[in-house]
Amino acid sequence: MYCDSDRTGMTVGTLKRAFLDNLHYIQGKDAYFATAYDYYMALAYTVRDRLVHRRIKTAQAYYEKDAKMVYYLSAEFLIGRLLLNNLINVGLYEQAKQAMADFGLDLTELMDREAEPGLGNGGLGRLAACFLDSLATLEIPAIGYGIRYEFGIFEQQISGGWQQEVPDNWLRFGNPWEIARPDYNVEVKFGGHTEAFTDAQGRYRVRWIAETTVFGTPYDTPVAGYKNNTVNTLRLWSARAGEDFNLQVFNAGDYTQAVANKTFSENISKVLYPADQTLQGKELRLRQQYFFVACSLQDIIRLYLRNHSTFEAFPDKAAIQLNDTHPSIGVAELMRLLIDEHQLNWDVAWDITQRTFAYTNHTLLSEALERWSVDLFGRLLPRHLEIIYEINYRFLNEIRLRYPGNTARLARMSLVEEGNGKQIRMAHLACVGSHTVNGVAELHTDLIKQELLRDFYEMYPEKFQNKTNGITPRRWLLLSNPQLATLITETLGSEHWVTHLDELQQLETQIENPTFQARWQAIKQSNKERLAEYIWRNNQIEVDPYSLFDVQIKRIHEYKRQHLCVLHIITLYEQIKANPAIDIQPRTFIFGGKAAPGYFMAKTIIKLINSVAEMVNHDPDVAGRIKVVFLNNYSVSLGEMAYPAADLSEQVSTAGKEASGTGNMKFALNGALTIGTLDGANVEIRQEAGPENFFLFGLTAQEVMSLKAEGYNPYDYYLSNPMLKKVIDSLISDYFNPREPGIFQPIVNSLLYHDEYMLLADYQSYVDCQAKAAAAFRDKTHWTKMSILNVARMGKFSSDRTIWEYCQDIWRVEPLSITLDVPQAPSPLTARV
Ligand code: 26W
Numbered sequence: 001m002y003c004d005s006d007r008t009g010m011t012v013g014t015l016k017r018a019f020l021d022n023l024h025y026i027q028g029k030d031a032y033f034a035t036a037y038d039y040y041m042a043l044a045y046t047v048r049d050r051l052v053h054r055r056i057k058t059a060q061a062y063y064e065k066d067a068k069m070v071y072y073l074s075a076e077f078l079i080g081r082l083l084l085n086n087l088i089n090v091g092l093y094e095q096a097k098q099a100m101a102d103f104g105l106d107l108t109e110l111m112d113r114e115a116e117p118g119l120g121n122g123g124l125g126r127l128a129a130c131f132l133d134s135l136a137t138l139e140i141p142a143i144g145y146g147i148r149y150e151f152g153i154f155e156q157q158i159s160g161g162w163q164q165e166v167p168d169n170w171l172r173f174g175n176p177w178e179i180a181r182p183d184y185n186v187e188v189k190f191g192g193h194t195e196a197f198t199d200a201q202g203r204y205r206v207r208w209i210a211e212t213t214v215f216g217t218p219y220d221t222p223v224a225g226y227k228n229n230t231v232n233t234l235r236l237w238s239a240r241a242g243e244d245f246n247l248q249v250f251n252a253g254d255y256t257q258a259v260a261n262k263t264f265s266e267n268i269s270k271v272l273y274p275a276d277q278t279l280q281g282k283e284l285r286l287r288q289q290y291f292f293v294a295c296s297l298q299d300i301i302r303l304y305l306r307n308h309s310t311f312e313a314f315p316d317k318a319a320i321q322l323n324d325t326h327p328s329i330g331v332a333e334l335m336r337l338l339i340d341e342h343q344l345n346w347d348v349a350w351d352i353t354q355r356t357f358a359y360t361n362h363t364l365l366s367e368a369l370e371r372w373s374v375d376l377f378g379r380l381l382p383r384h385l386e387i388i389y390e391i392n393y394r395f396l397n398e399i400r401l402r403y404p405g406n407t408a409r410l411a412r413m414s415l416v417e418e419g420n421g422k423q424i425r426m427a428h429l430a431c432v433g434s435h436t437v438n439g440v441a442e443l444h445t446d447l448i449k450q451e452l453l454r455d456f457y458e459m460y461p462e463k464f465q466n467k468t469n470g471i472t473p474r475r476w477l478l479l480s481n482p483q484l485a486t487l488i489t490e491t492l493g494s495e496h497w498v499t500h501l502d503e504l505q506q507l508e509t510q511i512e513n514p515t516f517q518a519r520w521q522a523i524k525q526s527n528k529e530r531l532a533e534y535i536w537r538n539n540q541i542e543v544d545p546y547s548l549f550d551v552q553i554k555r556i557h558e559y560k561r562q563h564l565c566v567l568h569i570i571t572l573y574e575q576i577k578a579n580p581a582i583d584i585q586p587r588t589f590i591f592g593g594k595a596a597p598g599y600f601m602a603k604t605i606i607k608l609i610n611s612v613a614e615m616v617n618h619d620p621d622v623a624g625r626i627k628v629v630f631l632n633n634y635s636v637s638l639g640e641m642a643y644p645a646a647d648l649s650e651q652v653s654t655a656g657k658e659a660s661g662t663g664n665m666k667f668a669l670n671g672a673l674t675i676g677t678l679d680g681a682n683v684e685i686r687q688e689a690g691p692e693n694f695f696l697f698g699l700t701a702q703e704v705m706s707l708k709a710e711g712y713n714p715y716d717y718y719l720s721n722p723m724l725k726k727v728i729d730s731l732i733s734d735y736f737n738p739r740e741p742g743i744f745q746p747i748v749n750s751l752l753y754h755d756e757y758m759l760l761a762d763y764q765s766y767v768d769c770q771a772k773a774a775a776a777f778r779d780k781t782h783w784t785k786m787s788i789l790n791v792a793r794m795g796k797f798s799s800d801r802t803i804w805e806y807c808q809d810i811w812r813v814e815p816l817s818i819t820l821d822v823p824q825a826p827s828p829l830t831a832r833v
Helices: 012-025 036-065 083-090 093-102 107-111 123-137 245-252 255-269 283-307 330-341 346-356 374-380 382-402 407-413 426-432 442-452 454-459 473-479 482-492 501-510 514-539 562-578 600-618 636-645 663-669 682-689 701-710 714-720 722-732 745-753 759-778 780-792 799-811
Strands: 069-073 142-147 155-159 162-166 186-190 193-198 204-209 212-224 231-241 318-323 357-360 371-373 423-425 436-439 464-466 548-553 587-592 626-631 648-651 673-676
Touching (some): 036 083, 036 093, 036 107, 036 212, 036 231, 069 123, 069 283, 083 093, 083 123, 083 212, 083 473, 093 107, 123 142, 123 212, 123 231, 123 799, 162 600, 186 283, 193 382, 212 283, 231 255, 231 283, 283 318, 283 330, 283 374, 318 346, 318 799, 330 346, 330 357, 330 382, 330 426, 346 357, 346 382, 357 426, 371 374, 374 382, 374 423, 382 407, 382 426, 407 454, 423 426, 436 442, 436 799, 442 454, 442 464, 442 682, 473 482, 473 636, 473 663, 482 501, 482 514, 501 780, 514 626, 514 636, 514 780, 548 636, 548 759, 562 600, 562 626, 562 722, 562 759, 587 636, 600 745, 636 663, 648 663, 663 673, 663 682, 673 682, 673 759, 673 780, 714 722, 714 759, 722 745, 759 780
Parallel strands (some): 357 436, 436 464, 548 587, 548 648, 587 626, 648 673
Antiparallel strands (some): 155 162, 186 212, 193 204, 212 231, 371 423
16 A cells, blocks of 8 residues: 555656645645745655655564664764755655656755754764664664754854854754654753652652753654665754743733743753863753753653563663763763652662663863763752762772772762862763763774773773774765766676675775776866865855865864964965975865854964965965865865865874864765874774875874973974974964954964974974875876775775674664565554554
């Protein structure tokens, strides 16, 4: 019965009927009045119907098999646009393109109408999205839980070279992908106090008398696996005022105040915090974290209790992953639910909790480690504070037993940081409450073990694992670089590589094949031309598509060292100014990325890039050989265009600071060569690609630490390197900013007198390495071979591999295949809701 209905059929004919139907009945339009937006919506609903059908089958199978589920808790999911992704994964792309063409519509144009869901800051949120794609593709029973922010990451505009933030009202025109589930609303408490009492069985119990309650409404977005029938769910919570809202109006008689209170609780899911890597300690952020974790845990327990009557099997049926510490309050919340709401005793509850949670760390930067003041915590979550104190009390006793008399260790490991204003260390809570802690690249995991959580590693070495990050080949090759994907499929004889990325290895057989090389080059060229057009339309800068495209796109942060690239650009510029006839490799430097609104240095770096661009792009001596472009409002969609167009990928963080990086993988998988330090996953990318196909420079993490310990003096580098001095002096003299004198002084001062991120120490090594890259680019054939080798050897960095490792080593879950045409599900009358 499902085979070719208008809502599930897969042929061009059915798609066309379904599309017209949706245009008519959902958008309420006909061909006379429909806009491109209506067409987009009608097509999106057409695709959604096909997903919903598979979603229902998937949920049935998980329930009937009582499958162990993965619950991925993340404050961010940076999923990107969904229409093309869904069309590709569900196997409808060609048909949809044909169907639209038959109506005289251009699919690409419709896709452009989709608002971008920017529900994340950067790497951490995008990783969560890649993981969802891989989980569904590997047929793993899983749900992603997060927050349905009404405003995602701000829109970045550039005005006078400075970043300006504009609210991102992404839901303005509605969201065709989500389905609200008000029937699964859950209640979340905040504030108030606790009371101890003895229950009828004579047990010591605690009740939490909250001050306010908020409701969470789940919104489900389907997540389709690649050409299988699995459709998992991303369940995002939206805050709604409590139902007692109307009652309060009667009691208080103050209608407007009651409405204002409603707004206050609904603020919880209003906006994504745009600070990446810096904790602000804001109450609303803690509210957000507890809100989505409390909603998710209630939901997880509800699902579990459909099939079980005790909690004994809970850890065998639920694996909860904490994406960084943002959801780590979940450890205390699960304890509270099990003890206070379900009457388990402490030891049983703690055993279940520890066997259920696992924690991924994504950063070593100390300013990014979450700590919440005990005051704030006690005010907002009084019961959780008690539970954390109890966890800590027992934990410290354990340490005392293992390391008698070692008070320094107790202080270092405690969940509570003493000192002026006590703070809860969320990384310690996550670590103690989890059975496994993982880093996101080999180097990063080593540094967690040796530095960040060294004491914990000594005590529980078996807890620690590495899981090197990955990216989904569906979005980051198939979708974003269709020409390269087609060439690979033709060469390998099938598209099996899309789900078995190691097979890219076979491309190595083509390395000496001139026809293959030529096609490879032509594809890169066409991707570069597309980006050049975009740059022309958006920046009114004419760039040479035959120049070397040198690209750095990522959040703007001092540790990522965008300003090291600027120092290099100024170096080249100085060389040209000194000798305009110099033979120099033409290059286009392309930057993109957002700065946290309160991060002054990062914002100044954006201004610096734009000021240097202004000068270099218009200087007749440069004669167009160097162009500098800042792409405003970097996003997933912009990445999809930029990665395939890059020749050179800039991965230049100070060694030991970038946990992994995933942009580095996206570039390499699209045939860019990397210039980078031995940081994060760069180390492994270089290992895979072969050191001869990677431009390495800079200090190692060990060298960074020793140099710091010895006493690093950046000023010595400035004095002893004439070119470096010249470059910095050009900043001091306001050469690039004659009308705004002094604006770059903060950068200069930071470099000369602190240089936390050791740009001056790495400067010469970087400039030399760049010269090698430029020389290598001139040998087109050799460069092309290196590019092919990079792609052929990136198989390891599929998030399918990463997720499979999590499944095996951390979650202990198995795939479950979904068949569409199985006997009917129970009728609505007999199924339990
Ligand atoms: C509390 C403020 C805050 C907000 C976000 C602190 C830290 C974060 C994230 C953990 C930052 C982040 O996105 N980290 C990145 O995670 C990626 C995925 O593992 C890695 O590839 C990046 O190297 C890492 O910077």
